[in-house]
Amino acid sequence: MPHNHNALRRPVLEIEDLSVGYETPNSLVHAVSDVNLTVHEQEILGLVGESGSGKSTLAFAVMRLLKGDAVVTKGRVRVAGQDVYALTPAELRSFRWKKMSMVFQSAMNALNPVMTVETQIVDTLLAHQPDWSRERALARARELLELVRIDAKHLKSYPHELSGGMRQRVVIAIAIALQPDLVIMDEPTTALDVVVQRSILDEIREIQQREKFAILFISHDFSLVAELASRVAIMYAGRIVEVTDSETLADGYRHHPYTEGLIRAIPHLTAEQVVIEGIPGNPPNLMELPSGCAFHPRCPYATEECRQARPPQYPSEHGLIECHLFKPQREAQHV
Numbered sequence: 001m002p003h004n005h006n007a008l009r010r011p012v013l014e015i016e017d018l019s020v021g022y023e024t025p026n027s028l029v030h031a032v033s034d035v036n037l038t039v040h041e042q043e044i045l046g047l048v049g050e051s052g053s054g055k056s057t058l059a060f061a062v063m064r065l066l067k068g069d070a071v072v073t074k075g076r077v078r079v080a081g082q083d084v085y086a087l088t089p090a091e092l093r094s095f096r097w098k099k100m101s102m103v104f105q106s107a108m109n110a111l112n113p114v115m116t117v118e119t120q121i122v123d124t125l126l127a128h129q130p131d132w133s134r135e136r137a138l139a140r141a142r143e144l145l146e147l148v149r150i151d152a153k154h155l156k157s158y159p160h161e162l163s164g165g166m167r168q169r170v171v172i173a174i175a176i177a178l179q180p181d182l183v184i185m186d187e188p189t190t191a192l193d194v195v196v197q198r199s200i201l202d203e204i205r206e207i208q209q210r211e212k213f214a215i216l217f218i219s220h221d222f223s224l225v226a227e228l229a230s231r232v233a234i235m236y237a238g239r240i241v242e243v244t245d246s247e248t249l250a251d252g253y254r255h256h257p258y259t260e261g262l263i264r265a266i267p268h269l270t271a272e273q274v275v276i277e278g279i280p281g282n283p284p285n286l287m288e289l290p291s292g293c294a295f296h297p298r299c300p301y302a303t304e305e306c307r308q309a310r311p312p313q314y315p316s317e318h319g320l321i322e323c324h325l326f327k328p329q330r331e332a333q334h335v
């Protein structure tokens, strides 16, 4: 049975009751609603949900990188015990590298095309460690490239001379350069082919065990998250509808009906063919969320209660679940 490895571990990311909305001409549309989530030191927490469910908005809110039309309407974000929204802009600039960093969706195209890999890594290091010598920064740059399995000769390369996979590895190397406590990876391998994706995931796992940072790993790909992460948070229409140990995603555990759908949607290889059972219907438009539980129009178990009232979060055996089906039954009477 899975057990709680986190009992003695310090929380590195604490998201409390966080809501984020986008200002539109007529209203504020919430892309993240009432999110509570904790990532512990050295943990890989997976965040999964269909496209548009609010994953990137949540990541940007944690990094305090939301754009102008996005507003945090309530809640709190703490990283390494520090309230991220209480930092001054100057403090935030160094906090973002030393305590938390982020690998963005299609980050591999974000490298500066006119600077060598060496310059980009060394400049980043020296900008945040002004007392370091150039030699020391260069030694660290070499070590970082080795960590992501790139030959040090590529320090002299320009981004266009590297493959997509190598560019993405460089971005990961820069993200961990200053040994942050938390690295957010938002769809870090989505743009890459399956083979490269696989080897980068293996490397991420290996580096994470060596360098001991925590990862919030974001992907729309449920099977990939389930494999990499020790715990998984499932997001639907801006809400975390379940948090569970990834070991429970194998057969035999009860889950949120949406999670069940995601598990069923993993392609099963049978002798003859690949069978994919999807979840019928589409995610809702955030501007016209269904009443009650936002998943109810797609849920095979929906009742009148689900149509009318938003479910509270109930503790489950391995985390929590936001679903009326999980209302605790009154304890059986013992005679």
Ligand SMILES: Nc1ncnc2c1ncn2[C@@H]1O[C@H](COP(=O)(O)OP(=O)(O)O)[C@@H](O)[C@H]1O
Residues within 6 Å of the ligand: 022, 023, 029, 031, 049, 050, 051, 052, 053, 054, 055, 056, 057, 058, 069, 286
């Ligand atoms: N700048 C914006 N203005 C208005 N709505 C936005 C903006 N950016 C994202 N959204 C909406 O917020 C929702 C969540 O988007 P996002 O966080 O990117 O989801 P995900 O990363 O899970 O695909 C989507 O429905 C999207 O349309």
Ligand SMILES: [Mg+2]
Residues within 6 Å of the ligand: 055, 056, 057, 105, 186
């Ligand atoms: Mg996204």
